[in-house]
Amino acid sequence: xxxxxxxxxxxxxxxxxxxxxxxxxxxxxxxxxxxxxxxxxxxxxxxxxxxxxxxxxxxxxxxxxxxxxxxxxxxxxxxxxxxxxxxxxxxxxxxxxxxxxxxxxxxx
Amino acid sequence: xxxxxxxxxxxxxxxxxxxxxxxxxxxxxxxxxxxxxxxxxxxxxxxxxxxxxxxxxxxxxxxxxxxxxxxxxxxxxxxxxxxxxxxxxxxxxxxxxxxxxxxxxxxxxxxxxxxxxxxxxxxxxxxxxxxxxxxxxxxxxxx
Numbered sequence: 001x002x003x004x005x006x007x008x009x010x011x012x013x014x015x016x017x018x019x020x021x022x023x024x025x026x027x028x029x030x031x032x033x034x035x036x037x038x039x040x041x042x043x044x045x046x047x048x049x050x051x052x053x054x055x056x057x058x059x060x061x062x063x064x065x066x067x068x069x070x071x072x073x074x075x076x077x078x079x080x081x082x083x084x085x086x087x088x089x090x091x092x093x094x095x096x097x098x099x100x101x102x103x104x105x106x107x108x
Numbered sequence: 109x110x111x112x113x114x115x116x117x118x119x120x121x122x123x124x125x126x127x128x129x130x131x132x133x134x135x136x137x138x139x140x141x142x143x144x145x146x147x148x149x150x151x152x153x154x155x156x157x158x159x160x161x162x163x164x165x166x167x168x169x170x171x172x173x174x175x176x177x178x179x180x181x182x183x184x185x186x187x188x189x190x191x192x193x194x195x196x197x198x199x200x201x202x203x204x205x206x207x208x209x210x211x212x213x214x215x216x217x218x219x220x221x222x223x224x225x226x227x228x229x230x231x232x233x234x235x236x237x238x239x240x241x242x243x244x245x246x247x248x249x250x251x
Contacts, residue, residue: 012220086114086220089114089217090114090116093114093116093215093217094116096140096141096215097116097118097213097215098118099139099140100118100120100127100130100131100140100213101118101120101122101213103130103136103139103140104120104122104126104127104129104130104211105120105121105122105126
């Protein structure tokens with residue numbers, strides 16, 4: 001077993017929250033400030049700020065300063081990494097399936 | 109598009125009973141899944157798969173469904189030395205079908221999203237959420 005199982009849950013845990021999901025979707029489309037997010041989502045600005053900090057810790061969003069406003073944008077890398085990790089788990093199964101085939105096809 | 113389910117299929121030139129044996133007999137499991145294996149292919153049966161070069165203990169499995177020689181489903185803990193329960197494990201399902209000249213073996217591993225947060229597994233949003241993840245991956249990467 002490789003380390004692939006370690007990072008997948010970490011990113012998923014962050015994404016499993018519906019509000020964080022919605023925030024990530026919004027900042028995936030355009031850079032938005034916490035206030036702008038609070039206008040769009042049925043969540044307080046304080047809650048938005050908390051979720052943004054969780055998303056930032058996971059590397060899923062980054063902040064950019066625009067004038068005196070701080071805006072947030074989605075970062076694709078962790079999601080791409082998540083997809084890569086699922087690919088890696090799939091490749092482990094490819095190897096296991098090949099091994100099962102060799103074992104089953106072995107003459108008695 | 110990414111999916112949180114892993115599906116693999118392979119055609120094997122061997123009778124279905126030999127493929128079933130490879131999936132369920134510990135000494136054969138140890139040849140394709142880890143290095144050491146204990147396995148009891150009965151519903152509720154426990155097992156564990158170990159890796160000799162791994163510094164952690166074995167990973168435990170719990171058999172959930174057996175329909176010899178067609179279907180085998182077990183829960184596989186993703187952390188070592190832990191009993192597999194919903195939230196710390198994925199579900200591994202093997203389906204075997206007789207085909208011309210042998211057996212088609214299909215593997216589906218599911219439940220990666222359950223690893224995240226046990227609560228989310230119960231709120232009924234998992235499926236929709238799963239489909240959305242794939243979209244989001246594409247969406248964000250395309251930016």
